[in-house]
Amino acid sequence: MWKLIGKQRNVVSLRPTPPVITVSYSVLFLAAIVSILPFLYILSTSVKDTQSLFSYPPEWIPEQLFWGNYVKLFQETSFLNWTFNTIFIGLSITILKLIIDAMAAYSLAKLQFIGKHIISSTLLMAVAIPVAALIIPLFFIVRDMGLLNTYWALILPALANPLGIFLLRSFIVSLPDELIHSARLDGASEWRVFTQLILPLISSGLVVHAVFTFMLQYTNFLWPLVAIQTETRQVLTVGISSLKSNFVVDWGLISAASLLATIPITILFIALQRFFLAQSLSSALKG
Amino acid sequence: MRRNLTAYLFLTPVLLFFGVFLIWPGITLFFQTFQTGGIMSPAIVVGTKNWERTFIDPLVLKTVWNTIRYCLMAIPVVFIIAMVLALALNSVRIGHTAFKTIIYYPTLQPILIAALMFTFVLHQDFGVLNIIMRAITGNPVNFLGNESLAMPTIALVEVWKGVGFWTLLFLAGIQNLPRDLYHAAELDGAGPFRRFFQLTLPLLKPTFFFSIIFATIVNLQVFDSIFILTDGGPFHSTASTTWYIYRSLFTFNEPGYGATLSFVLVIVVLILTALQSFAFRDRN
Structure with a gap:
C-alpha cells in the first residue's frame, strides 16, 4: 500500500x-x-x-x-407574524417563479421562433439593471394598483427578475434534442413534452433555482422596507431592524430575534445542503 | 406559425411580469425625473429642475464616490479571501464538506442580521472587539462613528457575509479545470506557487470576469448594511447612492429628486459594467 x-x-x-x-x-x-x-x-x-x-x-x-x-420577543413584538410572512411570501414567490421561469427556459432553450434572439438578449441585459434604482417608480406602480401593504406588493415584482431563466435554460439546453423529437413524433403536445419529459429531467436544476429564489427573498430588505408600512405585515428582516430604531436599543431582544431568524433558513440549508452547495450554479450563471 | 404561437405562450407569463415590474418602472423612472411630489399630492411636472439640482448637489457626487469607494474596498478583499479559501478547500479531503458548510453559513443569513451582529461586536462600550482593544491598547475604537473607519468597517461586514458565496464559486471553477495540464506542469517541476500563478489564475479568467461584473452590479447598490450600521453617517461618509434614493423618497418626501438619483445610479452601473465587459472582451 x-x-x-x-x-x-x-x-x-x-x-x-x-x-x-x-x-x-x-x-x-x-x-x-x-x-x-x-x-x-x-x-x-x-x-x-x-x-x-x-x-x-x-x-x-x-x-x-x-x-x-x-419571552418579550413573542409577547411584545410581532415576531411570529414576521416569520409567517417571510416564509409564506418566500414560498409563494418560489413556486410561482419556478413555474414561469421553467416555461420560459424551455421556450428559449428548445423552441424555434421569430424574435427569440431579441427576447433572450433583452432578458439577459436586464440582469444588469440595478433593482435598487427602480424602487421609486415601482412604489408608485404598486400604489396605483392598490397593492401597497399587501403580500402581492412583495410577490409580484419578485417574479420579474430574469436571472433564474438562464439557470434553468442551461439545464434544458444540455438535454439531447432527439429525446424531444421522438416524443413529438409520438404525438405529444409541447405542453406534455414540457411537463412530462423536460421537468422531471431537470429536477435538480429546479431545486437549485428554488433554493436560491427562497434565499434571495429571505434576505430581501430594501423593497419590503419601502412597500410595507403595516407592522404586522412586515417580513423578518425589516421587522427586526425596526426593533433597533426604538428609543432605547434593547440588545438582548434584538439578539434573540436575530438568532431565531436564522433558524428557518438553517433548517432549509441542512435539508437541501447538496443543492445550496451545488457547483452547477456557477457554471449555469456563466452559460 | 403555430410553432411561434406555442413558443410565445410559454414565454407569456415571464414577459408579462418582466414588462410590468421591470421595463415599465424603467420607463416611468425617466419621466419621474422631470416631476415633483406624488406621495401626498398629485405629481407636478417641473422640467429639468431635478437635474439642475443633481449637478450642483455636492451630496450626489459624494454618494457616488462613496459607493465606488466601497466597491473598491469590498470586492478585491472578498475575492482574495475567497480565492485563498477555495485553494485551501481544494487541497483538503478530511473535513472538506464541514468547512465548506461553515464558511458558507454566513452567506445564508440576511445581511441585516450580519449588520446587527456586528453592531454588537463593534459597539464602543460592550462590543467584543472593543473589549479586546481595551485590554490591549487601553482605548476603545469607535469603528462606526469615525469618518475614516466607518466605510472600511461596512465593507468588512459585507465581506464577512459574502465570502462564502465567492469561495464556492471559485472552488467550482478550480475543480472544473483540466487536470492533465496540472500533471504536465508537475512533471515539468512547477511548484504550487508557479502552478497557481501560471495555470490556475489564467485558466480561471472567465470565472473572474463574470464574477467581477456580477459583484460590481450587486455592490453598487449597497444599502442594507449601511441603513442598519450607520444610516449614512458620520457626516455622510457612508452615504451610498441607494441610501440617498431611499431617503429622498421617505425622509425628504422628494420622489422626483430620488428618481433623478436613481437614474444616476443606473448610468453609473451601466457605464462600469460596459467598461468591464469591454476590457475583458478585448483581452480574451
Whole structure:
C-alpha cells in the first residue's frame, strides 16, 4: 500500500504536499472560527439580562440563563407574524417563479421562433439593471394598483427578475434534442413534452433555482422596507431592524430575534445542503 | 406559425411580469425625473429642475464616490479571501464538506442580521472587539462613528457575509479545470506557487470576469448594511447612492429628486459594467 502511494508520488500525483495541507487546514480553521463566532456572540447576548450585558469583564457564558428576551420577543413584538410572512411570501414567490421561469427556459432553450434572439438578449441585459434604482417608480406602480401593504406588493415584482431563466435554460439546453423529437413524433403536445419529459429531467436544476429564489427573498430588505408600512405585515428582516430604531436599543431582544431568524433558513440549508452547495450554479450563471 | 404561437405562450407569463415590474418602472423612472411630489399630492411636472439640482448637489457626487469607494474596498478583499479559501478547500479531503458548510453559513443569513451582529461586536462600550482593544491598547475604537473607519468597517461586514458565496464559486471553477495540464506542469517541476500563478489564475479568467461584473452590479447598490450600521453617517461618509434614493423618497418626501438619483445610479452601473465587459472582451 505504502509502496503504491510512494510510487504514484514519484511519477506524478496531484496530492497536495504536507506543508500545503498544514497551511490549508490553518486557514480553514481560522475562517471557520471567524464565520461562527458572531453567531455564538449573539447567542450569548440573547440569554443575558441588561445588567450582565454591560458587566465588565464580560461574561462569555452567563452564569444564570435569562429567557426574558425571548419571552418579550413573542409577547411584545410581532415576531411570529414576521416569520409567517417571510416564509409564506418566500414560498409563494418560489413556486410561482419556478413555474414561469421553467416555461420560459424551455421556450428559449428548445423552441424555434421569430424574435427569440431579441427576447433572450433583452432578458439577459436586464440582469444588469440595478433593482435598487427602480424602487421609486415601482412604489408608485404598486400604489396605483392598490397593492401597497399587501403580500402581492412583495410577490409580484419578485417574479420579474430574469436571472433564474438562464439557470434553468442551461439545464434544458444540455438535454439531447432527439429525446424531444421522438416524443413529438409520438404525438405529444409541447405542453406534455414540457411537463412530462423536460421537468422531471431537470429536477435538480429546479431545486437549485428554488433554493436560491427562497434565499434571495429571505434576505430581501430594501423593497419590503419601502412597500410595507403595516407592522404586522412586515417580513423578518425589516421587522427586526425596526426593533433597533426604538428609543432605547434593547440588545438582548434584538439578539434573540436575530438568532431565531436564522433558524428557518438553517433548517432549509441542512435539508437541501447538496443543492445550496451545488457547483452547477456557477457554471449555469456563466452559460 | 403555430410553432411561434406555442413558443410565445410559454414565454407569456415571464414577459408579462418582466414588462410590468421591470421595463415599465424603467420607463416611468425617466419621466419621474422631470416631476415633483406624488406621495401626498398629485405629481407636478417641473422640467429639468431635478437635474439642475443633481449637478450642483455636492451630496450626489459624494454618494457616488462613496459607493465606488466601497466597491473598491469590498470586492478585491472578498475575492482574495475567497480565492485563498477555495485553494485551501481544494487541497483538503478530511473535513472538506464541514468547512465548506461553515464558511458558507454566513452567506445564508440576511445581511441585516450580519449588520446587527456586528453592531454588537463593534459597539464602543460592550462590543467584543472593543473589549479586546481595551485590554490591549487601553482605548476603545469607535469603528462606526469615525469618518475614516466607518466605510472600511461596512465593507468588512459585507465581506464577512459574502465570502462564502465567492469561495464556492471559485472552488467550482478550480475543480472544473483540466487536470492533465496540472500533471504536465508537475512533471515539468512547477511548484504550487508557479502552478497557481501560471495555470490556475489564467485558466480561471472567465470565472473572474463574470464574477467581477456580477459583484460590481450587486455592490453598487449597497444599502442594507449601511441603513442598519450607520444610516449614512458620520457626516455622510457612508452615504451610498441607494441610501440617498431611499431617503429622498421617505425622509425628504422628494420622489422626483430620488428618481433623478436613481437614474444616476443606473448610468453609473451601466457605464462600469460596459467598461468591464469591454476590457475583458478585448483581452480574451
